[in-house]
Amino acid sequence: xxECREITKxxxxxxxxxxxxxxxxxxxxxxxxxxNGSGKTTLMKMxxxxxxxxxxxxxxxxxxxxxxxxxxxxxxxxxxYFYAWMTAKDIGKYYEDFFEDFSMKRYRDLLAxxxxxxxxxxxxxxxxxxxxxxxxxxxxxxAKIYLLDEPLNGIDLLARDQIINSVLEAVSPDVAxxxxxxxxxxxxxxxxxxxxxxxxxxxxxxGAEEVRIQQGKSIVDxxxxxxxxxxxxxx
Amino acid sequence: xxKLMKYELRKTMFSKLVLxxxxxxAEIAYLVGVFLKADKGDQILAFGAIGIIMCxxxxxFYIGIDSLISxxxxxxxxxxxMLFLTPKNSYQVLGAKILENGISIFLxxxxxxxLIAVDATIGILYIGGVKEFLDxxxxxxxxxxxxxxxxxxxxxxxxxxxxxxxxxxxxxxxLAIVLSATVFAGKKFSGIVSFLIxxxxxxxxxxxxxxxxxxxDMMAQYIMIIGVSFVxxxxxxxxTGWIMERKLSV
Numbered sequence: 001x002x003e004c005r006e007i008t009k010x011x012x013x014x015x016x017x018x019x020x021x022x023x024x025x026x027x028x029x030x031x032x033x034x035x036n037g038s039g040k041t042t043l044m045k046m047x048x049x050x051x052x053x054x055x056x057x058x059x060x061x062x063x064x065x066x067x068x069x070x071x072x073x074x075x076x077x078x079x080x081y082f083y084a085w086m087t088a089k090d091i092g093k094y095y096e097d098f099f100e101d102f103s104m105k106r107y108r109d110l111l112a113x114x115x116x117x118x119x120x121x122x123x124x125x126x127x128x129x130x131x132x133x134x135x136x137x138x139x140x141x142x143a144k145i146y147l148l149d150e151p152l153n154g155i156d157l158l159a160r161d162q163i164i165n166s167v168l169e170a171v172s173p174d175v176a177x178x179x180x181x182x183x184x185x186x187x188x189x190x191x192x193x194x195x196x197x198x199x200x201x202x203x204x205x206x207g208a209e210e211v212r213i214q215q216g217k218s219i220v221d222x223x224x225x226x227x228x229x230x231x232x233x234x235x
Numbered sequence: 236x237x238k239l240m241k242y243e244l245r246k247t248m249f250s251k252l253v254l255x256x257x258x259x260x261a262e263i264a265y266l267v268g269v270f271l272k273a274d275k276g277d278q279i280l281a282f283g284a285i286g287i288i289m290c291x292x293x294x295x296f297y298i299g300i301d302s303l304i305s306x307x308x309x310x311x312x313x314x315x316x317m318l319f320l321t322p323k324n325s326y327q328v329l330g331a332k333i334l335e336n337g338i339s340i341f342l343x344x345x346x347x348x349x350l351i352a353v354d355a356t357i358g359i360l361y362i363g364g365v366k367e368f369l370d371x372x373x374x375x376x377x378x379x380x381x382x383x384x385x386x387x388x389x390x391x392x393x394x395x396x397x398x399x400x401x402x403x404x405x406x407x408x409x410l411a412i413v414l415s416a417t418v419f420a421g422k423k424f425s426g427i428v429s430f431l432i433x434x435x436x437x438x439x440x441x442x443x444x445x446x447x448x449x450x451x452d453m454m455a456q457y458i459m460i461i462g463v464s465f466v467x468x469x470x471x472x473x474x475t476g477w478i479m480e481r482k483l484s485v
């Protein structure tokens with residue numbers, strides 16, 4: 001469905017992603033795990049064309065990513081990116097204008113569930129409210145692939161539940177979800193595949209169930225094994 | 236494309252409304268000055284007339300600068316995701332910006348030309364004749380050297396040639412901004428190098444306009460200048476879009 005082949009991105013002398021090859025299949029929820037600077041965000045940005053690779057490429061349904069893939073891949077950046085002058089209503093209208101798979105009804109429903117109102121200005125939102133707004137507008141699309149970069153960052157426990165529930169509603173056999181997060185044990189409950197990245201490289205892709213049955217480990221254990229203690233926040 | 240243009244207009248709407256409000260104040264001052272002429276309204280008229288001319292020159296200049304500022308922000312802040320996540324290619328994103336800006340500059344030019352024509356007519360009607368009207372403006376130390384035998388078309392053609400030239404300058408600014416964000420990204424002095432490239436592009440563009448053949452007819456000459464300016468706008472647009480499509484990371 002979504003695939004990258006030997007993709008590399010350098011920022012000056014620093015290599016952010018180094019010869020990574022990866023396949024994302026429909027009907028699965030992936031956790032993209034790794035410490036800061038391991039290349040998770042850059043990889044996601046390359047998947048939607050925000051960042052151009054130095055070598056290698058991303059393909060969606062066998063074609064290089066571009067206009068057609070952006071119609072079916074929904075990306076949520078970890079940073080706030082809405083125009084400061086926009087209200088929540090303007091943001092919904094903007095997405096409705098550009099994405100055919102966007103549902104204004106679902107957006108309003110998600111806003112209400114997140115306890116947000118349409119008159120809220122993007123520039124006046126707290127980080128928690130902004131995270132919820134980003135999720136609402138992203139999950140209001142009926143995309144084939146959702147790439148969510150740190151959707152739980154800076155979110156309190158109750159809001160985390162709201163966000164995770166909204167995300168899980170998108171699960172279907174022809175949809176893939178990729179969620180990057182530092183909150184490994186939070187993700188362990190919902191994902192079925194883990195992608196481990198370290199120092200710009202893809203270390204391992206493994207099924208959560210397979211790790212549990214064959215290795216007798218949880219994803220959190222696997223995480224500790226790969227990155228060691230103290231390198232990353234676990235919960 | 237139209238939807239992209241709608242949001243481009245929305246981004247620069249505030250500064251255009253400010254320009255409109257200031258122009259409104261200058262216009263009211265001018266009209267009050269005209270109607271109060273008999274009661275010594277000369278200074279108010281001068282304030283209004285100078286205000287309208289300033290709004291026109293600075294306003295049209297600023298519409299171009301505002302577009303460049305917005306484009307720079309669109310490439311160098313996270314709000315770039317709003318544009319580059321949409322299912323549109325770089326040519327469409329850039330094209331919408333240039334079209335919106337070109338139309339805004341053109342409409343601002345038409346608006347101010349029409350406003351000045353209406354104001355001059357009102358002035359002539361109320362003050363009592365072209366000569367008297369120009370005498371009043373002369374008395375106000377406004378440097379007006381208008382040959383009243385010149386037709387409006389002969390005034391408008393150079394005016395629109397200047398607008399087309401300004402759009403060409405703005406598009407060369409867009410190209411310099413894209414070079415700074417792509418080819419020179421992360422390099423030392425990228426801003427300075429890009430600015431020098433902008434100056435060079437603008438110099439080359441003005442040189443091209445200077446070496447155009449003399450057609451012997453003023454109208455034909457200005458039509459050619461406007462045409463060549465648009466050709467250069469298109470060439471720089473294609474070059475900028477090509478670089479964005481292949482090199483731009485936001």
